[in-house]
Amino acid sequence: MAPYQNDTLPIRVRVQDLLARMTTQEKISQVNQHLYGWQSYTRHGSEFTLTDQFKAHVAWGGGLGALYGLFRADPWSGRTLENGIPAAQSATVSNMVQQYVITHSRLGIPALIVEEAPHGHQALGAVSYPTNLGKSNSFDPALIAQCAQLQAAELAAKGVHLALVSTLDLLKDPRWGRSEETFGESPTLTAAYTQAVIRGFQGDLISDDCFLDHPADANRHIGVVIKHLIGQGDALGGHNAGTVPLGEREVREVYGPLVASIRHAVGVMAAYNDIDGVPCHANRQLLTRWLRTANHFQGLVMADGTALDRLTDLTGSVAAAAQQALTAGVDLSLWDDVYTHIDQALAADPTLMTALDTAVARVLAVKFLLGLFDQPLVSPSEAAKLPKIITASHQANAKLAVESMTLVKNNGVLPLARNQKVAVIGPHTASIYDWLGDYTAPQAPDQFTSLTDAVRPYASQVCTALGSQLRVGVPDQDYRWLDEAEDCASESDAVILTLGGSSARAFDMHFLTNGALAAPQGNTDTGENVDLADLSLSADQLSLLRVIKNTGKPLIVVMVQGRPYDIRPVLAIADAVLLAWYPGQAGPQAVADILFGQTTPTGRLAISYPRSSGQLPVYYYQRHAAKNADYLDESGAPLLPFGAGLDYTTWIVHSLSLTHDLIEQRTAITVTAANTGQYDSSLPLLLFGRFRGTTVLPREKQLLATRRVTIPAGQKQTVTFTVPDTALTYYDAHMRSVLPDQVTFSVGDQTQTIITRYFHVKEN
Amino acid sequence: MAPYQNDTLPIRVRVQDLLARMTTQEKISQVNQHLYGWQSYTRHGSEFTLTDQFKAHVAWGGGLGALYGLFRADPWSGRTLENGIPAAQSATVSNMVQQYVITHSRLGIPALIVEEAPHGHQALGAVSYPTNLGKSNSFDPALIAQCAQLQAAELAAKGVHLALVSTLDLLKDPRWGRSEETFGESPTLTAAYTQAVIRGFQGDLISDDCFLDHPADANRHIGVVIKHLIGQGDALGGHNAGTVPLGEREVREVYGPLVASIRHAVGVMAAYNDIDGVPCHANRQLLTRWLRTANHFQGLVMADGTALDRLTDLTGSVAAAAQQALTAGVDLSLWDDVYTHIDQALAADPTLMTALDTAVARVLAVKFLLGLFDQPLVSPSEAAKLPKIITASHQANAKLAVESMTLVKNNGVLPLARNQKVAVIGPHTASIYDWLGDYTAPQAPDQFTSLTDAVRPYASQVCTALGSQLRVGVPDQDYRWLDEAEDCASESDAVILTLGGSSARAFDMHFLTNGALAAPQGNTDTGENVDLADLSLSADQLSLLRVIKNTGKPLIVVMVQGRPYDIRPVLAIADAVLLAWYPGQAGPQAVADILFGQTTPTGRLAISYPRSSGQLPVYYYQRHAAKNADYLDESGAPLLPFGAGLDYTTWIVHSLSLTHDLIEQRTAITVTAANTGQYDSSLPLLLFGRFRGTTVLPREKQLLATRRVTIPAGQKQTVTFTVPDTALTYYDAHMRSVLPDQVTFSVGDQTQTIITRYFHVKEN
Structure with missing residues (x-):
């Protein structure tokens, strides 16, 4: 037996032996x-x-x-x-x-x-x-x-x-x-x-x-x-x-x-x-x-x-x-x-x-x-x-699909009452592929629960309609779809409408040598090599939105999307808006479970949600320049900040306090989260730091840590974040890693500042 | 007399003496x-x-x-x-x-x-x-x-x-x-x-x-x-x-x-x-x-x-x-x-x-x-x-104003025939300030020739109308203006329409401590601290454009602007488009002189003219990445390239040739420009280089030199650019300034490549 074949030897020895041969x-x-x-x-x-x-x-x-x-x-x-x-x-x-x-x-x-x-x-x-x-x-x-x-x-x-x-x-x-x-x-x-x-x-x-x-x-x-x-x-x-x-x-x-x-x-x-x-x-x-x-x-x-x-x-x-x-x-x-x-x-x-x-x-x-x-x-x-692995995976996937969705508007319409007549409308109702994102394999029909099927057990009656294609100018757009969607909505007690985009690839498309799309067609507007100049929803989708709105029925919009589209027209008129992203094959079920209150929405945005292409970029950790923050014709702030998201229960975050350990060189930040509503749920807590007193421009803020806590209705939990001093440094003009003079910690609207010279808390 | 007061001493000595005191x-x-x-x-x-x-x-x-x-x-x-x-x-x-x-x-x-x-x-x-x-x-x-x-x-x-x-x-x-x-x-x-x-x-x-x-x-x-x-x-x-x-x-x-x-x-x-x-x-x-x-x-x-x-x-x-x-x-x-x-x-x-x-x-x-x-x-x-200086300045300014304008469309309508009935319409016809740009002093009324007055000597009859405000939502927009403009256009043989923006500051505006506008109002949409998210022209301006177009009269649009607005709707329907930028007080006269052929348009774009905010940035010297060049919904290329511009005469650039001087370490690029049209005019020649064979990503191209030549109709001129080898370097991965393996020189559509190892011309 050659040394490289000897599994008792260190890998290095086996590699060197083999390489030499x-x-x-x-x-x-x-x-x-x-x-x-x-x-x-x-x-x-x-x-x-x-x-x-x-x-x-x-x-x-x-x-x-x-x-x-x-x-x-x-x-x-x-x-x-x-x-x-x-x-x-x-x-x-x-x-x-x-x-x-x-x-x-x-x-x-x-x-x-x-x-x-x-x-x-x-x-x-x-x-x-x-x-x-x-x-x-x-x-x-x-x-x-x-x-x-x-x-x-x-x-x-x-x-x-x-x-x-x-x-x-x-x-x-x-x-x-x-x-x-x-x-x-x-x-x-x-x-x-x-x-x-x-x-x-x-x-x-x-x-x-x-x-x-x-x-x-x-x-x-x-x-x-x-x-x-x-x-x-x-x-x-x-x-x-x-x-x-x-x-x-x-x-x-x-x-x-x-x-x-x-x-x-x-x-x-x-x-x-x-x-x-x-x-x-x-x-x-x-x-x-x-x-x-x-x-x-x-x-x-x-x-x-x-x-x-x-x-x-x-x-x-x-x-x-x-x-x-x-x-x-x-x-x-x-x-x-x-x-x-x-x-x-x-x-x-x-x-x-x-x-x-x-x-x-x-x-x-x-x-x-x-x-x-x-x-x-x-x-x-x-x-x-x-087979057992796949079964276990489907269970975990179902949970992840629920957690991956963020509710960004709810005027009280959610959770939906059960046993109503519900319309399930939208360009994503037809095909699983519009829910999956890029890098996706063909799905057997039995792998997919459609949104219509997922809603059915919660409703007394379900009608469904496509309503629109996703992109403007799709050749086979058929405006009878709009009429069908309107009829379906009119006959229902509430409407669930999907809008957004698709990364679906079709077998008649052309690809580059690296697998990226060469010439996107039809509804596909996301995924590798499918970049968009304009974040607006297509005119066809906006028409569909208005037509459904005009029926006067409670309107819940589910955004199925691989990038943030401009949802201002949606937020303006829908009663509730759920961002579902591309949620995978468990996505439609997760949407139904959230909308009907089978589970609470617990997702929070991991982006600063932009208003339009014109205001890009809007990420939260840009340097804090004394800039002209707003445009003449547009706010400079994102539509929704990083971390935004609604729940069916209500949360109060309070009692933030800090202590610093000079021996271990770390700060402990303690905060209490209270579930003050009627639903057991989970809350992602986000700890931000703002650095001030620096020799280069500090950033607006930076995320230091996150913690997801699960708390039953009416109960509370105290959480401690531990942040090492090394996480509070920035690169100065000489690319040395140094501490700022001050760090302001915040969770929710709770803030406290420490002076890093002695790590004492600053009195306000 | 102290040394610092002695004007025969070197400045250094005077400074040191004074400083010491x-x-x-x-x-x-x-x-x-x-x-x-x-x-x-x-x-x-x-x-x-x-x-x-x-x-x-x-x-x-x-x-x-x-x-x-x-x-x-x-x-x-x-x-x-x-x-x-x-x-x-x-x-x-x-x-x-x-x-x-x-x-x-x-x-x-x-x-x-x-x-x-x-x-x-x-x-x-x-x-x-x-x-x-x-x-x-x-x-x-x-x-x-x-x-x-x-x-x-x-x-x-x-x-x-x-x-x-x-x-x-x-x-x-x-x-x-x-x-x-x-x-x-x-x-x-x-x-x-x-x-x-x-x-x-x-x-x-x-x-x-x-x-x-x-x-x-x-x-x-x-x-x-x-x-x-x-x-x-x-x-x-x-x-x-x-x-x-x-x-x-x-x-x-x-x-x-x-x-x-x-x-x-x-x-x-x-x-x-x-x-x-x-x-x-x-x-x-x-x-x-x-x-x-x-x-x-x-x-x-x-x-x-x-x-x-x-x-x-x-x-x-x-x-x-x-x-x-x-x-x-x-x-x-x-x-x-x-x-x-x-x-x-x-x-x-x-x-x-x-x-x-x-x-x-x-x-x-x-x-x-x-x-x-x-x-x-x-x-x-x-x-x-x-007074004499001011008089001489006005003469130079008049020449510069003409050269500062670039004609980007002309379907043959220009130069305009004289002694016609001409309509001069647009939001810039009312005030000199909309033509001047930011950092501008109050003007005495007699300093200003309006566009209407500048056109008058060329026309048999002139009517004028404001037509529109510049920005959407100006409170005192008056739609009777649109009717007046339509009437004025309908009665004329040709229409000159100004569109664009304004950097005008008003005495009732508020300013920051550094003089930048605190809260822009009214028509002002350019200048310090007036950033725009969307490059589109306002809906009111686009309405005016369509109303005038519908009169069926020859339509010449003059863009008075401090940034490139989205002129695609203008290019699509106007018969001619002149980019006048903010041309200063001599601007209206320069516009009239160009439009009526008193002089030729000789300006060329010093920007890559964008289509929309969504495709930014588009400058020509971005690195040459194997990127997805186009968006799904928009070309990635600028609407008009750097250097674009039309003339009333026609130009042919030919016979580009290169020689390299190994002793002086420079390349001489010779090219002939021929004025093959009917007008004496001037042509800016732009020499670009493309570097290939580099260890970092080369740029798409870079501008190496420019030369403006003035050539009578029917004549030609041979121009030689001299480019030192030091202008052909880039910074490699170690920030050393080095030569690429190849440089392709181009003027117009003429190109030739040299191999820098021996500086010989590459055979195609």
């Missing part, structure tokens, strides 16, 4: 993830066979580093319920692939099976969770960790090793089509969710201790590749993959908590964008110094899809692009034709072998860590767990 | 510019007396450093044609002020008289030039230098020493109310204009040679204080004085040419904004290292109005604000209550005296340089030149 071509193969995984197989009935394309690629490299998207099913891949891999056969197919790779690798090196799982595995029969922009409204990292843990179990039972999960992008400009993939605008909250996702998927697989120094444990593990590093939501104009001209202080203050949050992840994906001109994929300062040296990241850095090809626009040659990316710290490619040609770069500069060895070692280390060498195949017993 | 309070007085100058006097008929407030302030300091706005007349100052200083009495009043200051200063130190002159002296009887955003369309730095020279003569005859002139701000976001004060978006063009302004105002007063080493010459001089340093147009959201989170590479590449352009200015004003958190007024890196050490600037740095007060928001105390600003390199205050309390900062830190001495020395050096000590008063013969 490899040819250059075998090494190049390990850092490549070139294939579209769904092209690896053909299906005939329930029979699967490997394609020649797949076999040729394995032969090219003498093995296979990683395989992306074996299970991916969606319009881009062309994989459907009919020709894709059913959940129940996933382990069989992944085992077949793995067996082939191992037996066609001279040294028996297995391949990483890599899958998209931004809000559920993008594969047939998988659970579709709310998109991040909805999840973020929960302020419930614990539940998000639980859902991640269930996703990890689901992926493990299928033979997947790495889950690609978006968490790092911030919503700075909602014109961006990928807004739905963000946890909102807050670095603090996003960092908390990112850590929850990593903890959920990986457990304590990687800790501060260096994993290379230990043998792999006996278990198979799932690793998560967090994306994207970094700053993608700051693209100029909200253009997807646009340029990011941010300064170092801004990047370090805003994105520092996010870089820190991925310390224990198995992997991270570099972002398409540049930062102040330097592409992230060629940014050694970012990928090596900040990520590894300063932040002690131990995992691998994956390229984004075809991002290395884009580097050739700069470098003028494939060899130079390979050289730049390898040197910067990109360890594993994605679909590009650059890392497939590392041999050219090596020919030009043989010293590049050191950088290649480093990258290969990181890929191999992850394979050892996740158990690929020691347990390369999914056992039948593990595969058999899948 | 001064008390601390006298020094503090020299760096203060606290008063609103117009409060220094009262007028009774033609008699002027100094106020007690002025005398008390001189007594406080034992002298006076600088006096801002003695001649300022406008709604903020409350100085009118009746109670302000007539041009003819300016020298008398400034001499009275100066005499008082000198005789109440122990050491006989005169005061700097400082005046606003962004587009003409903001004083009674002064010439009102086009605002910069119009001027920039001329691509004619020589004419701008000539106008500056005339302004300098005008100011000198009045006893002014320092002219405050905006040139450095870039138009990055047209929501900003101060867009009109910019020379557009191009750093290259703006730098050329800035140098023209400095050369025009100052001649060769300051050269690369250190002026301190020489005696002052025998003449009185005008110095120009260029504003603002730096980055103010990059404020987030287009908010006036908003925060600027730009990175170092972006700042150095975009603003580097501008910092370099002010090397020979007598002064520069710091900008309100921060850069990546550091306020410009507390930015030693900017005000001292970049400006002086790297750029060899020799003049003084002035604070912007009350900007030092704003620093106390950060610092928490006046003393700390004074300390930060003095240390950073702010030499002279403006209206703040910070530098008046430098004694508090000195008490806290006596070593600050060194920084104070440095600032005082700079103020004194400028006073010696400009001749204040040796010729403190305006002689009667110099004052008597004013």
Whole structure:
């Protein structure tokens, strides 16, 4: 037995032994993830066979580093319920692939099976969770960790090793089509969710201790590749993959908590964008110094899809692009034709072998860590767990869907009385896909409870109508729909109307080589590469809104959306407005449960909700300049502030007090939350800090911590936040991390200020 | 005679001698510019007396450093044609002020008289030039230098020493109310204009040679204080004085040419904004290292109005604000209550005296340089030149007004036939102030030729009508105006319709302590502190446009505007569209002369003209990212590109060729411009470069040089641009200035590429 095959040896030893045995071509193969995984197989009935394309690629490299998207099913891949891999056969197919790779690798090196799982595995029969922009409204990292843990179990039972999960992008400009993939605008909250996702998927697989120094444990593990590093939501104009001209202080203050949050992840994906001109994929300062040296990241850095090809626009040659990316710290490619040609770069500069060895070692280390060498195949017993995992996931998903929705208006109409005649109207009533967001697999009909069906048990009678398409100018808009909707509303006691957008992809659409939409059509107005200049709802939707309003019936609008549209016309005339975002397959049921008071609405906004494109940006942590805050024609303030949201019960937050511990160097902030209403419910408490007395412009405020408390009606709870002094620093003019002279802490409308010189509370 | 009184000694020696004689309070007085100058006097008929407030302030300091706005007349100052200083009495009043200051200063130190002159002296009887955003369309730095020279003569005859002139701000976001004060978006063009302004105002007063080493010459001089340093147009959201989170590479590449352009200015004003958190007024890196050490600037740095007060928001105390600003390199205050309390900062830190001495020395050096000590008063013969100067200025202004306008549509209707019946309609026909822009003094009625009067000589008959107010919701909108306008148009052979905005200030408006509008009212929608979220024209203007269009008469729209409004509805239906910006008092005549073919339109856009707020930003030198260029609902491209503009003649640009001189390290680009039409005219030629083969993302393109050529009909001219290799560099990942591998030069549609390794031309 060679040392690398000895599972009692530290991973570092096994990696070094294996690396020393490899040819250059075998090494190049390990850092490549070139294939579209769904092209690896053909299906005939329930029979699967490997394609020649797949076999040729394995032969090219003498093995296979990683395989992306074996299970991916969606319009881009062309994989459907009919020709894709059913959940129940996933382990069989992944085992077949793995067996082939191992037996066609001279040294028996297995391949990483890599899958998209931004809000559920993008594969047939998988659970579709709310998109991040909805999840973020929960302020419930614990539940998000639980859902991640269930996703990890689901992926493990299928033979997947790495889950690609978006968490790092911030919503700075909602014109961006990928807004739905963000946890909102807050670095603090996003960092908390990112850590929850990593903890959920990986457990304590990687800790501060260096994993290379230990043998792999006996278990198979799932690793998560967090994306994207970094700053993608700051693209100029909200253009997807646009340029990011941010300064170092801004990047370090805003994105520092996010870089820190991925310390224990198995992997991270570099972002398409540049930062102040330097592409992230060629940014050694970012990928090596900040990520590894300063932040002690131990995992691998994956390229984004075809991002290395884009580097050739700069470098003028494939060899130079390979050289730049390898040197910067990109360890594993994605679909590009650059890392497939590392041999050219090596020919030009043989010293590049050191950088290649480093990258290969990181890929191999992850394979050892996740158990690929020691347990390369999914056992039948593990595969058999899948149905139970899916069942448990649906339960967790139902809870998360409820928590992901935020009520922003209620004039008393909610919760709705039961056993009324209810109209369920709107462009989202027809298709599940308009509820799911981007990166979504085809759904079997029985996976979906429509909003109409979800409302039915609560109502004496339900009618339903489409009313409108989502976007103006859709060719098959039919104005008879408006009449049908009006009739339906008129005959009912209350109307539930969905408005918003859709990230649905259709099988007749065209896609770029990285899977982004090339030419969006029909109703699709969100998702990757579908950026919008104007946040207004379409004229057709606004017509529908007015027509329904004119029936005089109580009107509840449910916004199904992947970005904040301009909801001012909706707030002006609806009796209640629920922001449901893209809530996943459990979304319609969650909407019904909230509207009929089966549960309370507990979500809170994770963005500063804008009024219009004209007032962007409005995120809460802009620097506190003595600026002209308002426009002549528009307020400069967001329509709704970060943290806004209504509940059926009433809350009072009181008795905020502070104490500072000079030994432990931290502040304890205590506050009492009282549920003074009639409903048991949960309340996200948000602790903000305002810094004053600084040598650079302080920010308006920053989020320091959040806590979701569940309190029965009529009861109260005292909560203590502990904030280390290190969380109260900013970067001064010399980029030193220093304390401001004053910090004002606030929860709700309660505030208290400390003077940091002696950490005493300031008397007002 | 003390050495400082000896005009044969080098300025440095005189400064040092004088400084050594001064008390601390006298020094503090020299760096203060606290008063609103117009409060220094009262007028009774033609008699002027100094106020007690002025005398008390001189007594406080034992002298006076600088006096801002003695001649300022406008709604903020409350100085009118009746109670302000007539041009003819300016020298008398400034001499009275100066005499008082000198005789109440122990050491006989005169005061700097400082005046606003962004587009003409903001004083009674002064010439009102086009605002910069119009001027920039001329691509004619020589004419701008000539106008500056005339302004300098005008100011000198009045006893002014320092002219405050905006040139450095870039138009990055047209929501900003101060867009009109910019020379557009191009750093290259703006730098050329800035140098023209400095050369025009100052001649060769300051050269690369250190002026301190020489005696002052025998003449009185005008110095120009260029504003603002730096980055103010990059404020987030287009908010006036908003925060600027730009990175170092972006700042150095975009603003580097501008910092370099002010090397020979007598002064520069710091900008309100921060850069990546550091306020410009507390930015030693900017005000001292970049400006002086790297750029060899020799003049003084002035604070912007009350900007030092704003620093106390950060610092928490006046003393700390004074300390930060003095240390950073702010030499002279403006209206703040910070530098008046430098004694508090000195008490806290006596070593600050060194920084104070440095600032005082700079103020004194400028006073010696400009001749204040040796010729403190305006002689009667110099004052008597004013009428001739004004006459010459009006001639230059008329030429500049023509060159400042850009024709963007002409379906053949222009030039208009003469001796027709012409309707002159639009909200700008009533008041000169809507044509002038911000920072404008009251105008005597005889200074103004209205558009109606300017058209009259060209037409057989003219009718005129207001048609509409500028902004929606103006309370006194009167829809009978619309009927009148329709009648007027219907009776005419052609219609000239003005649309756009206004920076007019009214005497019943409220102002902030820095003179910016506190609460804009009525038609005012541009100028300092009047930012707009939506670039659309008001509904009332669009109604007027449609009503006039429906008369079926040939329709020429003249856009009078201080920012680019959304002119898509105008371009769609008008027969011709002329962008006149705010063209100053010669504007209406220039419009008439262009429309009737008395002269050709030769202006070209100095901005990338946007379609809407939703697609911002659109400036041409964004980095070349592989982004999603278009929005789902809107093109990402500007409506009109930088450099666009039509002429009555036709132009062909051909025969571009390159040669590189390896010894002189420069490229000569030769191109031929042919006037193939029927009109003598002028053509601005724009030389762009595209860099490719870089290690950071290159920009889409950059402007390298411009040349305005005047060519008779049927003739041609060959032009050679010389571009030094140093103009072809960018900052790489290590902030080293390096050459790209390739540069593609283009003029018009002519392009050629050089490989920089050997500077050979690339074969296509």
